[in-house]
Amino acid sequence: MTFAPLPWQTACEQALHDFTRQDALRFWGWGHELDGLRVPAFDYRFEHTLAVVKLAEWLAPLVDADADVLTCAAWLHDCRKMLGWRGPDNHAEDAGNALDGILEGTDFPRHKISAVRHAISNHVGLSLKEPLEPLETACLWDIDKLSKLGAASLIHFIGIAPAFQPTSTSEVLEKGEKWLKLAHGIVDSMNTAPAKSEAAKRFEFLRHFYEQLIDEWETI
Numbered sequence: 652m653t654f655a656p657l658p659w660q661t662a663c664e665q666a667l668h669d670f671t672r673q674d675a676l677r678f679w680g681w682g683h684e685l686d687g688l689r690v691p692a693f694d695y696r697f698e699h700t701l702a703v704v705k706l707a708e709w710l711a712p713l714v715d716a717d718a719d720v721l722t723c724a725a726w727l728h729d730c731r732k733m734l735g736w737r738g739p740d741n742h743a744e745d746a747g748n749a750l751d752g753i754l755e756g757t758d759f760p761r762h763k764i765s766a767v768r769h770a771i772s773n774h775v776g777l778s779l780k781e782p783l784e785p786l787e788t789a790c791l792w793d794i795d796k797l798s799k800l801g802a803a804s805l806i807h808f809i810g811i812a813p814a815f816q817p818t819s820t821s822e823v824l825e826k827g828e829k830w831l832k833l834a835h836g837i838v839d840s841m842n843t844a845p846a847k848s849e850a851a852k853r854f855e856f857l858r859h860f861y862e863q864l865i866d867e868w869e870t871i
Contacts, residue, residue, distance in 0.1 A: 659759035663726035666753045670730055671696040678734040679814050695811035696729055702803050703728065706794035713845045720763050720787040721794075724770040727753065728791060735815070740775070747771050778836035789842035796837045797846055801853030805860065820868060827861045 675691035676682045682689040707725040711718040730753070731745035747768040754764060770791040773783055777796065783789040798804065812818045812826075831854075838854050841847035 657758060659754060659757035660722065660726065662757045662759075663723060663753060666749075667700055667726055667730050668694075668697055671700070674733050675814075693810040693814070695807055695814075696732060696734065698807055698810070699798055700726060700729060702798040702807070703794050706797050707790070710790055710794055710843065710845060714786060714790065714843050716786050716790045717763065717766065719760060720766045720770065721790050723754075723759060723763075724767045724774075724787065724791045725794060727767070728771045728774050728795060734811075743772050743775050777833055777840075779840040779842070782842045786843075790846075793842050793846035793850075796841070797850055797853065800834060800837065800850055801856055804853075804857070820864075824861065824864050824868060827857070827864070831858060831861060 671694050672691060674696065675694045676689060679691050679693075682691050684690075703725045704722060707718075707721045710716065711721045727746055727750060729742060729746065731749055732742035736742075750764055750768055750771075754761075766785070766787055769785075770788040773788050774791045774795050776792075779792070783792055798807075808826075808830075809818075809823060812823065816822075834854055834857065838847070838850040841850050
């Protein structure tokens with residue numbers, strides 16, 4: 652059953668989309684004209700966030716996490732992260748600082764904002780030395796990293812790759828093989844049992860995909 656989004660969710664989506672669309676246009680350097688609006692060739696940050704939100708809706712009931720906190724954190728965890736930024740990575744802190752302004756005047760429970768901020772502040776990194784707490788913070792880390800594994804992650808990777816540099820099948824394969832080595836740490840670092848199981852499944856999908864790509868490409 653699909654439920655209509657709450658007003659605060661709509662506000663989060665709009666705030667995120669406003670930021671990511673403009674940032675993607677800046678990074679690509681051009682855009683398509685669609686219904687009188689200039690849109691980027693691929694809005695990676697928004698697509699990534701949609702994947703994380705879908706995973707929040709999946710994981711929260713499985714582990715009895717606060718759905719408001721996790722979904723809000725999912726929408727806004729990267730709401731100030733810029734593509735291609737080469738300076739200090741303060742995007743988690745910047746996103747946390749943006750919460751009050753984005754949620755002001757919405758129906759989001761004010762007493763839960765601090766939990767959202769804590770989750771966002773601790774979502775950075777591709778591996779963990781020990782499990783995160785509390786549960787919602789642990790869950791955001793899990794779903795953010797799960798979004799980087801599996802079929803949708805391939806769409807996201809291939810969609811944004813040409814904005815960084817010229818790409819090719821060989822380039823995709825080379826970077827994919829490097830990513831698989833890093834992805835081991837993601838699977839091993841999952842905080843929750845459902846996420847760990849899903850991460851292992853998605854990792855195997857990626858491994859088989861790149862094995863198939865090697866088999867096909869080496870025959871040419």
